[in-house]
Each structure stands twice: as C-alpha cells, then as structure tokens.
Amino acid sequence: MSRWLLPKDQVIVEPNIELLSEKEYTCTPDNKVMSLPGARSVYDLNEDYENELAKHRESSWATGEPRGPVGRSATGGRHRKAADLPKPRVETVDTIARTGTRSRSW
Numbered sequence: 001m002s003r004w005l006l007p008k009d010q011v012i013v014e015p016n017i018e019l020l021s022e023k024e025y026t027c028t029p030d031n032k033v034m035s036l037p038g039a040r041s042v043y044d045l046n047e048d049y050e051n052e053l054a055k056h057r058e059s060s061w062a063t064g065e066p067r068g069p070v071g072r073s074a075t076g077g078r079h080r081k082a083a084d085l086p087k088p089r090v091e092t093v094d095t096i097a098r099t100g101t102r103s104r105s106w
Contacts, residue, residue, distance in 0.1 A: 002008045033039055061081070096103045 002010060002012060027033075028036060034041060
C-alpha cells in the first residue's frame with residue numbers, strides 16, 4: 001500500500017506482537033458476560049427501547065399530533081395519518097429483455 005498510496009517503494013516489516021495469555025484476556029469468571037449479575041443482552045435493551053417508543057406512537061397515532069422522538073421530522077413539520085396517505089402504486093420504468101431472461105426496473 002505504501003508503494004501506491006505514499007509513493008514509497010520500500011519493504012514494510014511488522015513488529016513482533018506479544019499476545020495476551022488466556023488469563024489476561026478473560027474478563028468474566030466463566031467466560032460468559034450474560035452470567036454476570038444484572039447482565040442484559042442487546043435484545044433486552046432493544047425490547048425496552050421499543051416498548052418506550054410504542055407508548056409515544058400510540059398517543060401520536062390516536063391524536064395525529066407528533067410527540068416525542070417519534071413522528072417529528074427534522075424540520076418540525078407535521079405528518080399525515082396513515083389513512084390520509086395516497087395508496088401506493090407500482091410503475092414500470094424500464095424492461096430489458098435478453099435471451100431467456102427479462103428484467104424490470106421499478
């Protein structure tokens with residue numbers, strides 16, 4: 001990489017690296033973080049956060065008023081209720097036909 005990015009055509013030699021012993025890199029008694037008291041998985045944390053956001057969504061959807069971190073755009077504008085949005089539609093932009101295949105762009 002130094003040859004092409006730094007225009008230096010020289011041999012690069014990596015230094016010897018001393019690895020840690022198993023005892024040095026073991027950070028829990030049984031090598032399982034989830035067995036520590038009070039440990040919570042990423043799934044648990046995400047579930048709690050989702051439950052918190054669900055409360056905000058429920059009240060926002062009921063009143064149509066954006067509140068909290070949900071339902072607010074960067075400009076602070078209001079969002080329409082789902083029932084007021086136009087129905088989605090699919091529009092074919094292009095079709096390419098080749099021997100034995102056909103591909104569409106949506």
